[in-house]
Amino acid sequence: MAAVDLGSTYTTEWKTRPETATLTAEVTRPDGTTGTATVDQAAGTAQIPATMAGRWRIVWSTDTGLVYTDIFDVWPTDPRFIISIDDALAGLNAGRASDQYIDDLRLYIAAATPVIEDITGPILLSTVTVTAAGGGSSVLLDWTARTVTQVSVDGVPVADWYVEHGILYAGTRQQLGTFPVGTLVATVQLGADSVPPNVRLAARELVRHWVQLGKQYAGGSGVRSDPTDEVFTPSGFAVPRRVVELCAPHEQIGGFA
Incomplete structure (x- = not known):
């Protein structure tokens, strides 16, 4: 299990x-x-x-x-499955799968989430904290934020700030300011309300690919991976080219090999 x-x-x-x-x-x-x-x-x-x-x-x-x-x-309360178990079973045409097969499939689905998000940026809703040095007029966020809910420096809330194009600015759009000197902490919400259909299909394809290589391949017959049909994500995950193609409309970062 x-x-x-x-x-x-x-x-x-x-x-x-x-x-x-x-x-x-x-x-x-x-x-x-x-x-x-x-x-x-x-x-x-x-x-x-x-x-x-x-x-x-x-x-x-x-x-x-x-x-x-x-x-x-x-599992945590939210295991962060990017697709449902039924989605994955449909992609594998495995409607009669055993309980053990389904238990194992959950691991493949959970593993697919960070790989897909390495291509698209955050898809599932999450809240993170971004820590940076204060004293400047702006802070570059790692990803495009859904919302920034709070900004503080050394525990003291900052009154005026705004976000534009993934950058947190001090002050207002009418008058740019400067963050106080100290440790700046921003509470940032990432992700979307739903997973786009093309990203769901990309996750299906990735899970199908992994399962066929890892569980269905045995001995001298089965599905083999063709290295020429794989590309590497920015973090170094090897994925089928089709997965990247399906994610292309939501790709947020470059760096593919």
Whole structure:
């Protein structure tokens, strides 16, 4: 299982356990605190309430001194899927997919989000903070902002500012000003209310490509990647050329190889 949902109960099994040993399971939550596990000695399983998003660690041990370590991941409340599971299944023509296949597919969808956004810029709604040095008249934002909700310098709100073409300016459009000297922090909202249809198709194509390479290819037959049909995103992700073509109307940055 790639990951479990926040608030669910994760069941794990020590498949190679010694049959006659007494088992214990120590669980470490993502913040380093101790979690809880209910061990079924006969089945060799442990049930763990997934109460926090992130990476969990399980350390099995026995009364004979054997130790076995495993991990599992818990999705955040919003896993930031750029397309739905049904969208991905439709792209794969996998209407009869098993539960395990669908669980794995969620990981592919989540992984597709930062790759697509590396081409288009932020698509899904998010709120970020931008930190910069004050004392100047403008600050370049990393991406075109949907809105800027707050600007402060050393914790003191800045009264007059505006945004234009991805640049945060001090003052007003009628009279340019200067930000106070100090650490400037801007709260910025990114993304859009919906995912454009062409970007949805690009994400479908990317997920389909990954799944066919990673899950459906086996032995001497299957789908192989043609390097001449791939391009690299600015961060270095290799993606099918068709994905970039579909994203072209929303491409915000250059740098493709």
